[in-house]
Amino acid sequence: MVDMSSLQALYGGTFDPVHYGHLKPVEILANLIGLQRVIIMPNNVPPHRPQPEATSEQRKAMLELAIADKPLFQLDERELRRETPSYTSQTLQEWRAERGPTQPLGFIIGQDSLLNFPSWHQYETILQNSHLIVCRRPGYPLTMKEEQHQEWLDTHLTNNVEDLHTLPAGKIYLAETPWFDISATLIRERLQQDLSCDELLPAPVLDYIHQHGLYQKSADE
Ligand SMILES: Nc1ncnc2c1ncn2[C@@H]1O[C@H](COP(=O)(O)OP(=O)(O)OP(=O)(O)O)[C@@H](O)[C@H]1O
Numbered sequence: 573m574v575d576m577s578s579l580q581a582l583y584g585g586t587f588d589p590v591h592y593g594h595l596k597p598v599e600i601l602a603n604l605i606g607l608q609r610v611i612i613m614p615n616n617v618p619p620h621r622p623q624p625e626a627t628s629e630q631r632k633a634m635l636e637l638a639i640a641d642k643p644l645f646q647l648d649e650r651e652l653r654r655e656t657p658s659y660t661s662q663t664l665q666e667w668r669a670e671r672g673p674t675q676p677l678g679f680i681i682g683q684d685s686l687l688n689f690p691s692w693h694q695y696e697t698i699l700q701n702s703h704l705i706v707c708r709r710p711g712y713p714l715t716m717k718e719e720q721h722q723e724w725l726d727t728h729l730t731n732n733v734e735d736l737h738t739l740p741a742g743k744i745y746l747a748e749t750p751w752f753d754i755s756a757t758l759i760r761e762r763l764q765q766d767l768s769c770d771e772l773l774p775a776p777v778l779d780y781i782h783q784h785g786l787y788q789k790s791a792d793e
């Protein structure tokens with residue numbers, strides 16, 4: 573019998589701010605593939621995008637509010653403690669060293685991240701230390717832009733959830749999670765226009781945003 577509780581999963585992001593498009597697919601994923609716990613990990617210096625609008629402390633505070641009533645999630649602050657770019661390859665190397673060579677580890681990403689994955693810092697080393705577990709996201713194709721990257725994807729793809737629980741690393745699993753058409757960009761834009769975001773993120777996070785005056789139009793705009 574395969575122990576379906578053995579896989580440990582890390583979910584990295586900028587979370588500027590955290591929203592239902594982050595939380596809901598992963599809650600469903602946890603049920604689909606048998607995850608007891610998801611370690612949610614905000615970055616400090618996102619490697620591939622401008623510095624976020626909210627500070628690291630504010631993004632962490634919003635995550636804490638978002639997961640307060642969700643025991644599935646646990647916050648990990650390791651990237652917040654690093655001042656250098658939050659390279660996933662480095663983080664997963666550290667995580668692997670902590671958990672030992674045989675522990676099955678997974679890194680959760682959305683479909684958009686998979687498409688950009690070959691541009692990540694030392695991306696090949698990431699699969700040496702973990703699996704990649706991909707949630708669907710509307711608006712992004714299922715195939716890679718370059719043929720060599722599609723070949724790389726095909727080499728690592730698995731349809732077998734058991735692989736994630738029995739092998740320590742090396743597989744890519746495209747999970748059949750539902751689409752949530754929400755992005756942090758959309759939320760920041762709607763807040764600037766004073767449009768409602770009630771359905772897009774948890775109420776305590778929205779309250780925090782309003783209390784701290786985040787994502788508002790600056791006076792000179
Ligand atoms: N609606 C969504 N559905 C599935 N995955 C998502 C969704 N939104 C974000 N993700 C995934 O969550 C991780 C963290 O995303 P991130 O914090 O950059 O959010 P974002 O909404 O894409 O932000 P922004 O709009 O600022 O680029 C990424 O792997 C991303 O692919």
Ligand SMILES: O=C(O)c1ccc[n+]([C@@H]2O[C@H](COP(=O)([O-])O)[C@@H](O)[C@H]2O)c1
Pocket residue numbers: 583584585586587613615618619620621658659660661685691692693
């Ligand atoms: O290591 C990299 O080069 C790299 C490049 C882009 C993104 N990442 C990580 O992927 C996760 C999702 O990124 P983002 O920008 O969509 O929030 C987050 O943990 C980032 O630190 C990592």
